[in-house]
Amino acid sequence: MTYEFDFSVLLPFWREFATGVWLTLQLSALATVLGFVLGTLCAIGRADGSPAVKWAVATYVEVIRNTPLLVQIFLVYFGIATLGVHVSANMAAVIALVVNVGAYTCEIVRAGLESVHKAQLEAADCLGLSRVQTYWHVVLRPAVERVYPALTSQYVLLMLASSITSQISAEELTAVANRIQSDTFRSFETYIVVGVLYLLLSFVVRAAFWGFGMVVFVRRRKLGTAL
Numbered sequence: 001m002t003y004e005f006d007f008s009v010l011l012p013f014w015r016e017f018a019t020g021v022w023l024t025l026q027l028s029a030l031a032t033v034l035g036f037v038l039g040t041l042c043a044i045g046r047a048d049g050s051p052a053v054k055w056a057v058a059t060y061v062e063v064i065r066n067t068p069l070l071v072q073i074f075l076v077y078f079g080i081a082t083l084g085v086h087v088s089a090n091m092a093a094v095i096a097l098v099v100n101v102g103a104y105t106c107e108i109v110r111a112g113l114e115s116v117h118k119a120q121l122e123a124a125d126c127l128g129l130s131r132v133q134t135y136w137h138v139v140l141r142p143a144v145e146r147v148y149p150a151l152t153s154q155y156v157l158l159m160l161a162s163s164i165t166s167q168i169s170a171e172e173l174t175a176v177a178n179r180i181q182s183d184t185f186r187s188f189e190t191y192i193v194v195g196v197l198y199l200l201l202s203f204v205v206r207a208a209f210w211g212f213g214m215v216v217f218v219r220r221r222k223l224g225t226a227l
Helices: 007-048 051-065 069-082 089-114 118-126 131-168 173-184 187-216 218-223
Strands: none
Touching: 007 051, 007 089, 007 131, 007 173, 007 187, 051 089, 069 089, 069 131, 089 131, 131 173, 131 187, 173 187
8 A cells, every 4th residue: 555645735725834833933932931930930939938938839840840731731721711711722822831831940940040159149248239139130140041051942842832732722833734634634744744844943943042042141142152
């Protein structure tokens, strides 16, 4: 039995593929920004919060990191509806992705915070910097710079993991591919195209993070190591 590839049947669906790619990038970008904010706040709370805050953050991190993303998505999407609050599939997807990546970001940023030497904090006290100034200039910015490559890898994985949101009908790339293959009966060709698109998206996202790192981190720009 031989199989004849025919990618031409997918050409009429290029707009659908483009729409799926665009929504994938939107979901990933929004979840990345919000997840970074959530994870950073949690890292600060776990490193320098009260015992209750440290316990709450630790519980959140362990629960999220030890349960499947798909289960978390279902809990958000169907759980919110059970409570009488109806949100779109895309909104539920963003919420679930933010909650998920926030836990991983917390641990990555916390590692960066712990790498800051205590002597630098003592120097900040001697200079009369406020707590906010100390965290921003002495702790947070150097910490994020040190763990930036790890954060970049995590957010690329987030972009790829967004494909799971197709299970709640979020119209990202994988959901579009599922619909196209059911219409064309060309599953092999469809998912080859999707695989290539995700590969290209990974390169695009990494390039974007590299450019961002070159702009934000002066030392890395001088060394040419934004990632």
